[in-house]
Amino acid sequence: MEAADVVAEELLCVEAELQDVQGQIQALLDRQVKLCERQSELKALLEECEASQDAVHDNRTASTDDWSANFEWDSRAEDVGFNVFGITSYRANQREIINAVMSGRDVLVIMAAGGGKSLCYQLPALLRDGVSLVVSPLLSLIQDQVLGLTTLGVSAYMLTSTTSKENEKLIYNALDKGEIELKLLYVTPEKISKSKRFMSKLEKCHRAGRLSLIAIDEAHCCSQWGHDFRPDYKNLGILKIQFANVPLIALTATATYRVQVDLMDMLHIPKCVKFVSTVNRPNLFYRVREKSSVGKVVIDEIADFIRGTYSKNDSGIVYCFSRKECEQVCGAFPFMSLMLHPLPNVSNISSYQVGIWYQCSPGLQYNLTLPISFFIDMVIRVTKEFFEDREELKKFQLLLTYRIIVMYLTPSRGRSQKGGAKERWLMRKYGMSKDKRGNITKAEGAGPRRENHSFPCMNQILNLLW
Numbered sequence: 001m002e003a004a005d006v007v008a009e010e011l012l013c014v015e016a017e018l019q020d021v022q023g024q025i026q027a028l029l030d031r032q033v034k035l036c037e038r039q040s041e042l043k044a045l046l047e048e049c050e051a052s053q054d055a056v057h058d059n060r061t062a063s064t065d066d067w068s069a070n071f072e073w074d075s076r077a078e079d080v081g082f083n084v085f086g087i088t089s090y091r092a093n094q095r096e097i098i099n100a101v102m103s104g105r106d107v108l109v110i111m112a113a114g115g116g117k118s119l120c121y122q123l124p125a126l127l128r129d130g131v132s133l134v135v136s137p138l139l140s141l142i143q144d145q146v147l148g149l150t151t152l153g154v155s156a157y158m159l160t161s162t163t164s165k166e167n168e169k170l171i172y173n174a175l176d177k178g179e180i181e182l183k184l185l186y187v188t189p190e191k192i193s194k195s196k197r198f199m200s201k202l203e204k205c206h207r208a209g210r211l212s213l214i215a216i217d218e219a220h221c222c223s224q225w226g227h228d229f230r231p232d233y234k235n236l237g238i239l240k241i242q243f244a245n246v247p248l249i250a251l252t253a254t255a256t257y258r259v260q261v262d263l264m265d266m267l268h269i270p271k272c273v274k275f276v277s278t279v280n281r282p283n284l285f286y287r288v289r290e291k292s293s294v295g296k297v298v299i300d301e302i303a304d305f306i307r308g309t310y311s312k313n314d315s316g317i318v319y320c321f322s323r324k325e326c327e328q329v330c331g332a333f334p335f336m337s338l339m340l341h342p343l344p345n346v347s348n349i350s351s352y353q354v355g356i357w358y359q360c361s362p363g364l365q366y367n368l369t370l371p372i373s374f375f376i377d378m379v380i381r382v383t384k385e386f387f388e389d390r391e392e393l394k395k396f397q398l399l400l401t402y403r404i405i406v407m408y409l410t411p412s413r414g415r416s417q418k419g420g421a422k423e424r425w426l427m428r429k430y431g432m433s434k435d436k437r438g439n440i441t442k443a444e445g446a447g448p449r450r451e452n453h454s455f456p457c458m459n460q461i462l463n464l465l466w
């Protein structure tokens with residue numbers, strides 16, 4: 001036998017063996033996915049069992065008060081609502097929440113983003129005598145709120161790292177002696193856990209009977225079962241311990257039953273009145289598609305979706321798993337300008353909060369030398385519009401692409417959080433569900449657009465992707 005034949009024969013053997021190994025790897029990977037799925041299913045079942053046990057306990061402590069009845073502050077509330085906030089009617093649950101807070105109860109509010117949570121503590125803050133403390137996780141949110149309130153003529157201040165010495169002195173004087181009018185004071189959770197000076201001033205304000213309300217915004221950050229756990233939020237339990245007679249309202253747009261229970265426990269509000277509103281947004285239309293493993297196909301699909309759904313001057317955000325993916329996607333879209341920066345969210349896992357800002361029209365592409373804060377503001381504005389356009393019910397189309405294997409194997413926030421397994425399993429169920437796929441197919445064909453699902457809510461989807 002020729003030497004070449006020998007080599008060729010061995011090559012054939014090696015190739016056959018390689019193919020065999022490849023088959024085994026594939027089989028093992030398939031098995032791994034199946035096991036991961038089953039693991040998530042079992043964890044989800046376990047959580048459900050635990051949650052239903054807690055629910056039995058919860059029902060025993062539930063309140064039966066009628067918060068939509070008439071109350072003595074009704075006409076004052078209407079007056080402030082109209083003359084300060086410019087509202088002519090309440091949105092779902094707002095009046096009931098305000099009444100519960102005004103009655104001195106602790107309250108837990110779960111309301112969709114843009115549902116009008118702020119009014120639920122801002123209006124009582126103006127109706128009650130004294131200072132209302134608002135804890136919020138993000139400087140940009142605080143700045144937005146304070147600016148909005150001062151524009152409305154409300155004496156609102158923030159005590160953060162950006163507060164001037166002059167304002168800080170003014171705020172401390174207001175807490176200390178009540179010298180100037182201070183209705184709402186916004187702080188980050190770090191202020192509560194790290195500033196002894198602030199806590200002692202707050203204590204003084206409380207002793208003088210001038211601390212009227214405590215509001216905790218984005219309260220899901222307290223819970224490790226939530227998707228945005230912030231260690232400093234964990235210390236907020238101190239507020240109810242130190243200021244037991246001051247009503248506390250905790251607000252969030254996203255809290256599973258498990259997170260709600262955790263919040264009530266951590267904030268020491270076991271007897272709170274709970275208001276849970278629907279998270280369904282009828283103006284959001286989701287398309288859920290299984291993603292090809294070929295990058296080019298995915299990118300083409302996204303491009304077709306953007307071109308086919310939006311007009312030239314529209315803009316939007318593409319969320320990716322990683323910075324690298326953002327770069328790849330951006331490189332493939334000449335018409336996209338790049339907003340490559342971790343979104344200004346709260347946790348230390350920000351590398352997953354990566355988005356691309358795009359503008360369809362090349363003429364309007366953003367100058368990338370603009371400060372990053374410009375893009376951040378823009379993203380916040382668009383995201384808010386997206387949730388807030390209630391009156392007009394402006395329609396938004398969303399495309400969610402997923403690959404089962406990536407969902408299970410990519411480390412994401414959803415993987416590390418407590419309860420993340422359940423959310424991943426629900427996401428998988430949502431993506432794979434025959435009914436929903438049926439709706440999706442109909443929506444993409446000639447039939448009426450009905451692919452609007454209330455579950456999982458937008459927040460859950462975004463939280464998993466970020």
Ligand SMILES: Nc1ncnc2c1ncn2[C@@H]1O[C@H](COP(=O)(O)OP(=O)(O)OP(=O)(O)O)[C@@H](O)[C@H]1O
Nearest residue numbers: 087089090091112113114115116117118119253388
């Ligand atoms: N009763 C109402 N009538 C009309 N507009 C309202 C009413 N309540 C709130 N709004 C408006 O709805 C918008 C969204 O309210 P808000 O920012 O309080 O929502 P949110 O639930 O706090 O949202 P997010 O979760 O994004 O913080 C604001 O522009 C607010 O002025």
